[in-house]
Amino acid sequence: MIDYASLIKDTTAYKTVLGDKASSRLSHAYLLVTADGNSLDEYLKIFAKLLLCQAQEPCGKCRACKLIDGGVHPDAYFYPKEKQNVTVDDVSEIIEETYLKPIESNKKLFVLSHGENLSLVVQNKLLKTLEEPPANVIILIGATVDFPLLSTVKSRVKRLEIPAFSQEKLINALKEDCPDLDKLANACAHAEGSVGKAIELYGDENIGKVTQFLSEMVLDMKSSANVLDFSIKLANEKIEILDLISAMQLFYRDMLSYLSGNEKVIVNKKNLDLIKKAQGYTLGSCVHILEKLTEAESRRRANANQQMLTEWLLFQVLEGKHKWLKL
Numbered sequence: 001m002i003d004y005a006s007l008i009k010d011t012t013a014y015k016t017v018l019g020d021k022a023s024s025r026l027s028h029a030y031l032l033v034t035a036d037g038n039s040l041d042e043y044l045k046i047f048a049k050l051l052l053c054q055a056q057e058p059c060g061k062c063r064a065c066k067l068i069d070g071g072v073h074p075d076a077y078f079y080p081k082e083k084q085n086v087t088v089d090d091v092s093e094i095i096e097e098t099y100l101k102p103i104e105s106n107k108k109l110f111v112l113s114h115g116e117n118l119s120l121v122v123q124n125k126l127l128k129t130l131e132e133p134p135a136n137v138i139i140l141i142g143a144t145v146d147f148p149l150l151s152t153v154k155s156r157v158k159r160l161e162i163p164a165f166s167q168e169k170l171i172n173a174l175k176e177d178c179p180d181l182d183k184l185a186n187a188c189a190h191a192e193g194s195v196g197k198a199i200e201l202y203g204d205e206n207i208g209k210v211t212q213f214l215s216e217m218v219l220d221m222k223s224s225a226n227v228l229d230f231s232i233k234l235a236n237e238k239i240e241i242l243d244l245i246s247a248m249q250l251f252y253r254d255m256l257s258y259l260s261g262n263e264k265v266i267v268n269k270k271n272l273d274l275i276k277k278a279q280g281y282t283l284g285s286c287v288h289i290l291e292k293l294t295e296a297e298s299r300r301r302a303n304a305n306q307q308m309l310t311e312w313l314l315f316q317v318l319e320g321k322h323k324w325l326k327l
């Protein structure tokens with residue numbers, strides 16, 4: 001099982017609510033923001049347990065935790081029902097329910113997932129409850145971004161943010177579900193701190209091919225005479241150049257950190273071996289290559305021909321190495 005709880009427990013968001021609970025000062029409304037839309041519901045469930053568990057921290061064993069895990073806690077309402085958006089009828093139901101006493105717990109919890117999809121009508125209808133919440137009612141809204149929310153809504157909720165997680169933390173949380181640790185490390189390095197993205201990348205065969213290609217390019221592409229071979233190889237392996245560009249951006253940023261003596265901030269520790277084996281690079285060449293990668297990315301997005309762009313980019317890598325060799 002993916003260990004979402006271990007990730008969440010270290011966050012300021014979690015500690016904030018835990019502190020609110022400990023001091024009996026729970027807010028009547030929270031907004032949980034995470035860029036990871038795939039994991040949003042899991043995060044909301046952890047916060048629901050934090051809010052309703054009889055123990056201080058979600059224990060997973062008490063009646064409240066078990067009922068929430070089973071999706072049947074009579075005082076915890078989760079919206080939207082099924083996969084649609086929250087409707088006006090849902091909000092009418094919420095408003096009615098807020099006036100009824102809780103059954104199991106001493107509070108009632110209304111969880112609204114994907115708040116970024118809430119229509120203005122729904123938000124306006126919800127606003128009244130946010131403005132004058134009945135006692136013991138907590139509204140928890142989860143969202144991937146908060147700009148679609150009305151400022152009047154935002155001003156009445158306590159904002160919590162789930163940060164991007166480090167590669168180590170992602171690996172730890174996912175290692176049980178993703179047993180190929182090399183593949184997992186690679187996926188987590190490219191996941192931008194997101195559990196959902198790491199899982200997607202882990203299942204993506206492409207990423208192994210891209211890493212292999214990058215490693216061969218760095219070690220074996222010595223002169224312009226090799227460029228055509230490498231660009232043909234990329235085409236044969238059916239690697240999309242944008243995937244290569246993103247792997248190269250990470251690699252050369254890590255190399256830049258390494259060469260400037262900041263080994264600690266290297267994002268993908270697996271890059272370190274390759275960086276140490278790579279020859280002929282200076283800080284100047286890394287900067288040059290990173291600039292060209294940005295240019296290549298926008299050219300590809302503007303539909304530049306992949307084969308020509310690959311050759312151009314590979315020349316730029318060599319150019320970067322040679323031009324800055326003596327500086």
Ligand SMILES: [Zn+2]
Binds near residue numbers: 058059066
């Ligand atoms: Zn519990």
